[in-house]
Amino acid sequence: MTEKRVLLSPLDPVHDIGLKMIKNALDEAGHTTFLLPPDVTPGEIVEEALDRKAEVILLSRTLGYGVAELLGRFVDLVEGAGIRHKVRLGIGGMAIKPEIAAELGFDQGFGPKTPVEEAVAFVEGRNYVPPKGGKKKEKRNLVGDRTYAYHHQGIRTLLEKISEKTLEWFDGVESPGIRRAELREAGLAGEKDYLTISDASIKDYFSQGILPSGLRLISPEERKGLQDMISAGRVENPRILQRNPRHPLVFIQYGTGCPFMDIAHIKGTEAWGADGVVHFDPSWGAKTEGLLAGLLSHEENGSVLTEENLELIKKALEPSTLWQVRAHRGLNTPETVLLAGEAGADLTKINPVYGSLGGGTDPERLLADAIKAMQYAARYAMPFDMPTNEELCGVPAYKAFAGMLIVTHLGLEMGAKPVLQPLFCYSPEMMLGGQMEDNYIDYNAAKVMALRRIIDAPIWAGAPIGFLTHTEERVQSAVSTSFHAGMAASLDIEGISIASADEAYSGGPITLPARIDTLQGTGEAFRFLGSSRMQPTSRAEEWAEELMTNIHGVLKEVAENGSFLDSLYQGILGSQKEGAYPGRNGRRTVQEIK
Amino acid sequence: MKIVGIAGTAKNTGKTTTTMTLIETACEQGVPLAVTSIGLDGEELDQVTGLPKPRLELPAGAFLVTAEHCISGGTAELEVLKELRAQTPLGKLQLARVLQKGRVLMAGPNNQRDLNEVAQSLEGREADVLLVDGALNRMAPLAGTDLFVLATGAARSNNLAALQRETQTLVRVLKLPGLPPREKSTFSYILNNRGIKGLGTDSLLSRERVERIFSSCREVKEIFIRGVLTGEAFSRLGSMINPEGCRLIISNPINLLLGEDLKELDRAVEVWQKAGGELGVEFPLDLRAVTINPFFPDWQEKGGFYQPRYVEEEALKRYLSSLKVPVINVVREGGSRLWSTVFGEN
Numbered sequence: 001m002t003e004k005r006v007l008l009s010p011l012d013p014v015h016d017i018g019l020k021m022i023k024n025a026l027d028e029a030g031h032t033t034f035l036l037p038p039d040v041t042p043g044e045i046v047e048e049a050l051d052r053k054a055e056v057i058l059l060s061r062t063l064g065y066g067v068a069e070l071l072g073r074f075v076d077l078v079e080g081a082g083i084r085h086k087v088r089l090g091i092g093g094m095a096i097k098p099e100i101a102a103e104l105g106f107d108q109g110f111g112p113k114t115p116v117e118e119a120v121a122f123v124e125g126r127n128y129v130p131p132k133g134g135k136k137k138e139k140r141n142l143v144g145d146r147t148y149a150y151h152h153q154g155i156r157t158l159l160e161k162i163s164e165k166t167l168e169w170f171d172g173v174e175s176p177g178i179r180r181a182e183l184r185e186a187g188l189a190g191e192k193d194y195l196t197i198s199d200a201s202i203k204d205y206f207s208q209g210i211l212p213s214g215l216r217l218i219s220p221e222e223r224k225g226l227q228d229m230i231s232a233g234r235v236e237n238p239r240i241l242q243r244n245p246r247h248p249l250v251f252i253q254y255g256t257g258c259p260f261m262d263i264a265h266i267k268g269t270e271a272w273g274a275d276g277v278v279h280f281d282p283s284w285g286a287k288t289e290g291l292l293a294g295l296l297s298h299e300e301n302g303s304v305l306t307e308e309n310l311e312l313i314k315k316a317l318e319p320s321t322l323w324q325v326r327a328h329r330g331l332n333t334p335e336t337v338l339l340a341g342e343a344g345a346d347l348t349k350i351n352p353v354y355g356s357l358g359g360g361t362d363p364e365r366l367l368a369d370a371i372k373a374m375q376y377a378a379r380y381a382m383p384f385d386m387p388t389n390e391e392l393c394g395v396p397a398y399k400a401f402a403g404m405l406i407v408t409h410l411g412l413e414m415g416a417k418p419v420l421q422p423l424f425c426y427s428p429e430m431m432l433g434g435q436m437e438d439n440y441i442d443y444n445a446a447k448v449m450a451l452r453r454i455i456d457a458p459i460w461a462g463a464p465i466g467f468l469t470h471t472e473e474r475v476q477s478a479v480s481t482s483f484h485a486g487m488a489a490s491l492d493i494e495g496i497s498i499a500s501a502d503e504a505y506s507g508g509p510i511t512l513p514a515r516i517d518t519l520q521g522t523g524e525a526f527r528f529l530g531s532s533r534m535q536p537t538s539r540a541e542e543w544a545e546e547l548m549t550n551i552h553g554v555l556k557e558v559a560e561n562g563s564f565l566d567s568l569y570q571g572i573l574g575s576q577k578e579g580a581y582p583g584r585n586g587r588r589t590v591q592e593i594k
Numbered sequence: 595m596k597i598v599g600i601a602g603t604a605k606n607t608g609k610t611t612t613t614m615t616l617i618e619t620a621c622e623q624g625v626p627l628a629v630t631s632i633g634l635d636g637e638e639l640d641q642v643t644g645l646p647k648p649r650l651e652l653p654a655g656a657f658l659v660t661a662e663h664c665i666s667g668g669t670a671e672l673e674v675l676k677e678l679r680a681q682t683p684l685g686k687l688q689l690a691r692v693l694q695k696g697r698v699l700m701a702g703p704n705n706q707r708d709l710n711e712v713a714q715s716l717e718g719r720e721a722d723v724l725l726v727d728g729a730l731n732r733m734a735p736l737a738g739t740d741l742f743v744l745a746t747g748a749a750r751s752n753n754l755a756a757l758q759r760e761t762q763t764l765v766r767v768l769k770l771p772g773l774p775p776r777e778k779s780t781f782s783y784i785l786n787n788r789g790i791k792g793l794g795t796d797s798l799l800s801r802e803r804v805e806r807i808f809s810s811c812r813e814v815k816e817i818f819i820r821g822v823l824t825g826e827a828f829s830r831l832g833s834m835i836n837p838e839g840c841r842l843i844i845s846n847p848i849n850l851l852l853g854e855d856l857k858e859l860d861r862a863v864e865v866w867q868k869a870g871g872e873l874g875v876e877f878p879l880d881l882r883a884v885t886i887n888p889f890f891p892d893w894q895e896k897g898g899f900y901q902p903r904y905v906e907e908e909a910l911k912r913y914l915s916s917l918k919v920p921v922i923n924v925v926r927e928g929g930s931r932l933w934s935t936v937f938g939e940n
Contacts, residue, residue: 041854043799043824050795068642069604072730073852075704079734080822080849081797084705100641101683102661102701103633103729108683 042074181334198290255280257298276322286330310343329359341380353403365586394579398550425467446543460495472505482521490533599736606749608887619929628657630702633729667699680708747887773874797821824853837871
């Protein structure tokens with residue numbers, strides 16, 4: 001490299017920081033630089049360039065009407081002075097892009113966020129090649145180095161006792177859900193035996209090709225369009241929102257029913273920094289015995305669970321994206337986890353407590369199916385999270401957590417990796433009890449502190465964070481998500497699910513720009529905090545202790561009852577008075593194995 | 595091949611409309627042509643104001659020189675014939691031919707030397723005319739063109755009296771006569787009784803520079819300036835030396851127009867010539883016409899956007915009719931008048 005003489009001139013008094021940074025880099029690289037003060041005329045710059053025999057002139061200036069002419073005259077002056085062919089001209093500024101640089105007559109334009117190295121390369125007459133490798137996004141493991149060691153031995157003993165009894169019960173029962181999963185494993189999905197234990201709508205499809213209303217098969221042309229969309233929509237450099245490894249992974253949910261729309265949302269959010277995507281299926285899917293097949297479009301919310309639909313989504317994902325297929329609440333739980341595992345999903349969702357107390361499925365049926373599903377999750381090495389959305393029905397957090405911990409222990413017994421999912425929400429319990437009157441931090445922090453003191457397990461706050469704090473106003477929603485994300489980062493938790501800024505009140509499909517709002521907000525929260533933390537007040541500590549005491553109390557009650565299942569019906573893990581109603585779908589379908 | 599430079603006094607003064615009108619007329623008359631731009635032309639919206647821009651459409655058979663990244667930016671089907679050496683922020687320049695007519699996006703040479711390369715690349719090809727569309731108020735790359743058109747209008751100033759004064763100055767300078775320097779020189783010099791002496795600089799940009807150089811001269815026979823002479827420097831020069839009988843020669847007229855203050859330049863020319871000084875250029879320009887455009891973008895403080903507005907066309911024409919050069923409202927008067935004015939016998 002030959003040393004260059006470079007004149008730098010900030011035509012704009014307040015926008016010279018970029019030039020100063022470039023000057024430092026050029027000095028370091030051994031070039032001779034002359035930084036002019038702001039507020040000089042084009043004539044003065046050219047005089048300086050002549051006197052100092054400059055080989056490169058770099059200007060910075062924000063554009064506006066009239067400014068373009070000023071810069072145009074400067075370029076003309078350089079030419080008129082007879083040095084245009086000896087001097088290379090660069091212009092930087094907020095509105096600058098290559099098209100504007102061409103119009104102004106410069107040799108190169110540097111827009112906002114141009115790396116200093118690019119300007120140095122221009123000075124040195126080299127092509128700038130952005131660095132590769134250093135910042136490439138890689139798929140992260142949600143479980144991390146959590147050991148699942150219990151810190152609370154009293155709770156551990158109770159969970160062992162409850163689990164033992166529950167698994168004893170499980171060994172003696174079977175259900176249509178379990179049976180169908182086994183038939184699917186044997187390659188018999190959709191065959192006679194499978195259809196005998198499926199609902200009429202599933203039978204009609206497989207035997208007569210009649211689809212339930214609102215569903216249709218994707219045409220061959222559409223299939224081609226989807227392939228084209230996937231190949232054209234690759235995200236070169238997915239954004240990394242986290243500033244350090246402590247910051248949580250960020251998940252979004254998709255499930256518009258339309259594969260085109262799902263892929264558009266997945267690709268858009270991947271580009272803007274989502275680390276993971278969660279597949280949402282239609283709500284009727286949870287109430288239907290059996291799964292459909294084929295590449296299907298659904299005209300309402302929820303993307304139908306079929307092998308072909310999942311295969312398509314898998315193809316659309318970037319290698320760095322974590323993919324969760326949820327299975328937590330319906331009559332096809334074991335089959336769904338099996339499908340997800342076969343399709344290459346990274347994560348699944350299983351929680352028989354929420355699924356039966358808030359999700360509408362009979363507790364007995366869902367508990368049997370969920371344990372089977374955990375075996376599949378273990379086989380496919382898919383960690384599963386346990387949403388505690390029964391809190392949103394009105395169940396107090398400590399009861400929801402007691403249930404979640406029982407499921408955690410069952411999962412561990414099955415060899416799976418459970419992920420705790422406390423809600424970061426303004427729940428009915430909080431509204432009635434006033435714990436969030438002052439702030440949203442203390443109680444959410446208390447939840448995480450309590451769980452951490454019980455077990456060293458990964459935590460994924462959900463779902464989405466800030467539930468019931470969002471309004472119809474997009475800025476408010478994005479800011480609320482952003483603060484909750486900051487809180488999650490402060491609490492060292494492993495993952496968060498975020499809503500779009502129009503999710504709570506969209507009144508229809510949510511939009512990609514509104515998803516970008518919250519991804520940007522989350523990124524800003526991580527940028528803002530870095531390795532610092534939000535500080536809860538001393539109330540968090542008090543509430544964490546209270547939560548632990550109450551969780552212990554509930555588990556004791558379940559252990560004394562002697563049956564986890566019976567406890568679900570009895571309301572020990574959430575009563576009807578609190579808003580938890582044992583579901584009825586699939587009631588009396590569990591049979592003892594003869 | 596005739597090279598026509600279409601320069602403007604500001605953005606939105608009608609350069610591209612003038613260029614487009616010449617293209618259409620060339621097409622009608624069957625004149626084979628080539629087109630390029632010293633900035634960026636043919637984009638849908640203005641890069642600065644966000645207002646719609648006239649689109650550039652080329653007929654089949656026309657040649658086009660544009661940057662690599664603009665080749666696929668239009669609807670015309672192009673065949674790239676050659677890559678040139680010249681580099682722009684949008685990639686290297688390419689010489690292309692239009693196979694099927696359509697819109698083009700054009701970013702061409704940003705300086706005179708690169709424009710020369712463009713002209714050379716067209717040698718031996720079937721093009722009688724090379725139209726060079728200007729950019730903003732930039733003129734310097736067009737200093738070597740054979741025929742020159744100046745576009746001005748309300749976008750430069752919607753104060754018509756001020757626009758009239760300024761355009762008079764521009765026309766006066768752009769029409770300066772050729773005056774061959776006595777010495778064939780590659781540097782700026784002063785010639786007096788003691789002989790020739792280099793100025794030590796090609797350009798006189800500031801008052802201070804003039805004072806340093808001319809502190810001990812009073813009587814000078816000839817001054818040759820290869821680079822720029824600004825109005826400010828000219829004005830000081832006229833007061834330091836005796837203009838009477840002195841030949842002041844600038845390399846080309848555009849080099850007189852690059853200072854900040856055109857009014858000061860006008861006064862300096864006036865003073866110099868009245869005091870008996872001669873003023874001319876080594877390479878004169880052939881200014882054929884001034885085209886006028888009533889449009890101007892009006893900044894709306896409240897909404898933070900530009901509103902398209904117009905001055906009264908008749909008034910604009912009336913104010914500028916006193917110029918000693920044909921004045922044409924291209925949109926009203928049509929292409930044939932423009933064509934015959936630009937290419938007709940002078």
